[in-house]
Amino acid sequence: MWGNSFAIGQYIPLNSPIHRLDPRVKIVFVGISIINLFILQDWLSFLLWGGVILLLAFLSHISFGYLLKSLRPLLFLLILTLVLHFFFTPGEYIWEYGFLHISREGISKGLLIVVRLCLLILVTAILTLTTSPVELTDGIEYLLSPLKRWGFPAHELAMMMTIALRFIPTLLEEAERILKAQTARGMDLESGGLVQKAKNMIPLLVPLFVNSFKRADELAIAMESRCYRGGQGRTRLRVLQLRAPDYYFLIFSFSFVTLLSVRFFL
Amino acid sequence: MFIKLEQVSFTYLSGTPLAVKALKDINLEIERGESIGIVGRTGCGKSTLIQHFNALLIPESGRVLVDGVDTSEKKAPLREIRRRVGLVFQYPEDQFFEESVFQEVAFAPRNLGIEGKELEDRVKWSLEAVGLDFATIKDRSPFELSGGQMRRVAIASILSMEPEALVLDEPTAGLDPEGKGIILNQLKELQKEKNLTLILVSHSMEDLARVAQRLIVMDEGRIELDDDIRRIFSQVERIKELGIFPPVTAQVAWLLRERGFDVDPGVLTPRELAEEIHLKVLEGKKVNVG
Numbered sequence: 001m002w003g004n005s006f007a008i009g010q011y012i013p014l015n016s017p018i019h020r021l022d023p024r025v026k027i028v029f030v031g032i033s034i035i036n037l038f039i040l041q042d043w044l045s046f047l048l049w050g051g052v053i054l055l056l057a058f059l060s061h062i063s064f065g066y067l068l069k070s071l072r073p074l075l076f077l078l079i080l081t082l083v084l085h086f087f088f089t090p091g092e093y094i095w096e097y098g099f100l101h102i103s104r105e106g107i108s109k110g111l112l113i114v115v116r117l118c119l120l121i122l123v124t125a126i127l128t129l130t131t132s133p134v135e136l137t138d139g140i141e142y143l144l145s146p147l148k149r150w151g152f153p154a155h156e157l158a159m160m161m162t163i164a165l166r167f168i169p170t171l172l173e174e175a176e177r178i179l180k181a182q183t184a185r186g187m188d189l190e191s192g193g194l195v196q197k198a199k200n201m202i203p204l205l206v207p208l209f210v211n212s213f214k215r216a217d218e219l220a221i222a223m224e225s226r227c228y229r230g231g232q233g234r235t236r237l238r239v240l241q242l243r244a245p246d247y248y249f250l251i252f253s254f255s256f257v258t259l260l261s262v263r264f265f266l
Numbered sequence: 267m268f269i270k271l272e273q274v275s276f277t278y279l280s281g282t283p284l285a286v287k288a289l290k291d292i293n294l295e296i297e298r299g300e301s302i303g304i305v306g307r308t309g310c311g312k313s314t315l316i317q318h319f320n321a322l323l324i325p326e327s328g329r330v331l332v333d334g335v336d337t338s339e340k341k342a343p344l345r346e347i348r349r350r351v352g353l354v355f356q357y358p359e360d361q362f363f364e365e366s367v368f369q370e371v372a373f374a375p376r377n378l379g380i381e382g383k384e385l386e387d388r389v390k391w392s393l394e395a396v397g398l399d400f401a402t403i404k405d406r407s408p409f410e411l412s413g414g415q416m417r418r419v420a421i422a423s424i425l426s427m428e429p430e431a432l433v434l435d436e437p438t439a440g441l442d443p444e445g446k447g448i449i450l451n452q453l454k455e456l457q458k459e460k461n462l463t464l465i466l467v468s469h470s471m472e473d474l475a476r477v478a479q480r481l482i483v484m485d486e487g488r489i490e491l492d493d494d495i496r497r498i499f500s501q502v503e504r505i506k507e508l509g510i511f512p513p514v515t516a517q518v519a520w521l522l523r524e525r526g527f528d529v530d531p532g533v534l535t536p537r538e539l540a541e542e543i544h545l546k547v548l549e550g551k552k553v554n555v556g
Contacts, residue, residue, distance in 0.1 A: 012283055066283065174360075180322050181361040184353040185423065186345055186377030203373065206363035210409070 011132050018060035018130045022246045023139030026127050029253045033123045036257045037116055045260050046115050052256065053122050060130045070125035071118060078114050085110030133165035142240060155231025163219070171212065178207050268431065268463055269296040269319055269351070273328035276314055280326065288314040290487040292328070298430070301457050301464040303478030303495065305471070307509040311487040312467045313356070316433045319465070320351040349378060352429030356436045358420030359408070367393070367411075368404040371423045378427060392422035397452050414445025421449070425456075431463035432456070438473055450476050471513040475499070475534040483508050496532030515539040522547060 013019075018026075037049065057064050071078070091105030128136070141158035148154050179187075182203045189200050276289040288311045296302065304312050317323040318330050321337035321344050330337045332347050355361070364370040371389045380388065390400045396418040403411075408419055421437065437453070438446040454477050457464040468474050474481065474495065481498045483491040485508045491498055498505060499516040511517070512531075518539060519531040527547050533539045 014283075063283070177355065178361055180317070181355045181358065183322060184320060184348055184355070185361075185374040186348060186427065187373075188377060203361075203363050207361050210362075211360055 010129065012062060012066075012129050013132070014061045014130075016059060016061040016130070017245060018056060018126070020245070021130075021249055022240055022242055023131050023135040024142055024240060025242070025246045025250055026131055027136075027139045027143060029249070030123055030127045032253065032257050034120060036260060037120055037123070040116075040260060040264055041112060042264070043112070045264065046112070046119060048256075048260065049119050053119065053126065056126050060126060062126075062129055067122060067125055067129070070129070071121055074117070074121060078117060081117065082110045082114050085113060134162060137162045137165065138236075138238070138240060155234070159231075167215075170215075171208070174211060175204070175208055178204055267295055267331075268298045268333055270294070270331040271318065271325075271328065272331070274318060274325040274330060275327045276318070276323060277326050278314075288487055289318075289325075292487075292489055294482070294489065294492070296431075296463060296465070298463055299457070299461040300480060301454075301478050302466070302480045302482060303474035304465065304467045304482045304484065305469070305474065305510050306484035310484045310509075312484055313435055314487075315484070316353065316435060316465065316467060319431070319433055320353045321347045322353065345378070349427045350429055351431045351433060352424040352427055354421055354424050354432070354434040354437060356439060358423075359413075359416035361420070362408040362416070365407060366405050367408050367419050370408045370419060371426050374423055374427045388426045388428065389422075392425040393419070395425055395452065395456055396422045397448055398422065412445075414441050414448065417441060417445065417449060418452075421453075429462075431465065433465040433467075435467045436469070437466065438468065438470065446473065453477055471499075471511060471516075475513045475515070483510055485509070496530075496534065499534070500531040502531065 033049075040046065040049075053067075054064065057067050086102050086106045087100060089103050089106030089109055091103035093101045093103050094107075095102040131139075137158045140161065141154055144152065144154040144157065185203075187200070187203055189197070189204075192200065271292050271294040274289055274292040274294075275287070278286045278288055292315065304315065306312050314323065318325060318337070319332070321330070321332070321342065324330075324338045332351060335342060335347065337344075337347060362370055364373065368389055371392055372385055375385055375388050389404070393400045393403060398415065398418055403415070403419075408416065411419065417437065421432075421434070424432065432453075434453070437449055441449070450473055453464060453466075456462050457477075464477065466474060466477060478495050481491070481493065481495040482489055483498065483505060490508055491501075491505070499512045502512055502516065502520045505512060512520075513534065515533045515536060515538065516531050519529045519533050519542060522529040522543070523531060529542045529546050533542055
């Protein structure tokens with residue numbers, strides 16, 4: 001019923017200072033963090049960033065261990081990056097075997113890039129763990145709304161995202177339910193070659209699609225019967241408003257990022 | 267003892283901040299051929315409990331024995347357990363994927379390696395066991411049937427494994443009274459004829475009163491009451507605390523008791539209630555009507 005294991009994008013409803021921040025502030029913070037982390041390349045800056053992430057995790061009441069779990073889906077990518085850098089960076093070789101060699105530069109560069117990736121993932125995980133999907137799309141819609149002037153469908157895009165996000169857990173739940181129902185009927189997913197394995201998925205995929213179409217139909221009718229006609233003239237239940245903590249957070253994050261960038265460029 | 271649960275506990279999303287303890291220390295014994303109803307508020311753990319009966323869920327602690335086989339053992343014959351304990355989920359028609367009713371019902375026995383004449387016999391028997399005519403329905407698409415027919419095909423698609431126990435989660439949800447009646451009667455007949463163990467999860471006490479002999483009342487992951495259905499319906503106050511409302515027949519009997527009539531509150535059907543009222547309230551008096 002509740003089963004799913006990917007932490008990326010899984011909102012944890014708590015009431016912490018970070019949860020209460022305006023979603024726009026958090027999105028802007030993640031944006032400038034990503035740019036900053038791509039510019040920086042020294043250990044001291046990364047160490048400071050690590051400290052900031054620890055502080056944010058502490059303030060958001062999310063256990064650091066749980067936050068680290070968001071790295072797991074990308075573990076393979078991280079290890080691959082590390083290995084590729086170890087073996088394929090030219091420089092002063094400290095280990096050689098046939099055509100394989102590891103260079104000192106490779107080790108430091110590989111580690112640096114992997115740490116950078118980890119920091120990037122953690123920063124985004126803090127955003128998605130502390131911001132509900134609805135707040136997130138509200139924030140994105142607001143930040144994209146200046147583009148409406150040039151015909152950019154900001155509201156429609158946000159609505160599509162909201163609906164998609166809203167139905168991810170539903171779809172997962174449904175997939176689990178159908179998987180269980182078919183397992184109770186003796187369904188076998190493992191046996192057979194590649195083609196057979198693909199065929200084994202049919203009892204799972206057909207009901208999932210059929211039910212999704214049904215649900216989409218019902219949702220469209222439900223929206224129309226509540227007079228939904230797109231974004232024109234639509235008001236909000238929860239108007240986003242910046243409060244004092246939002247300003248403090250913005251000032252802090254901008255000064256932190258500027259400080260690190262200035263230090264880097266000098 | 268066919269199905270036995272010993273101190274079973276289960277937690278969803280164990281080890282995350284969203285962990286939910288769904289079953290707490292459940293002890294339960296189910297004999298072959300029994301017919302049992304399971305009731306309780308939404309979220310009380312009913313669905314979690316029944317998924318332990320056929321090893322779809324493995325207990326976090328404690329153990330489940332199906333005919334002596336421990337489901338949590340590494341080499342437990344899971345498919346065999348799932349064949350012996352057939353589980354029909356809520357809205358089972360959501361699982362349809364085949365082109366014809368025949369193929370849909372044949373899916374489960376095929377997974378057990380049954381082919382040819384025996385397969386056809388099983389499909390025919392299962393469809394007839396739920397009161398459908400094999401010849402007219404077998405080639406139709408399962409998606410174009412009426413709600414009641416769909417439900418019966420879905421039940422047939424489990425019966426075709428020839429299970430020894432049949433567990434159904436809300437088998438009559440969303441059906442019209444006629445469809446409900448047909449399904450409940452067929453289930454009752456199957457239980458009698460085949461000595462099938464029948465376990466029914468339902469919110470409808472009227473439905474359970476028609477089929478079940480024993481009732482299990484759950485609340486917050488625990489079994490609160492487990493007794494003969496008549497005895498449970500007699501404890502009106504206690505079961506109302508657990509969010510359960512006895513069938514109207516039992517409620518009427520209870521109201522008559524409050525007014526000083528010695529009516530047995532464990533009446534299950536309108537006929538039984540009429541009999542009780544006739545005997546104990548009207549003292550056998552016949553009044554000419556009209």
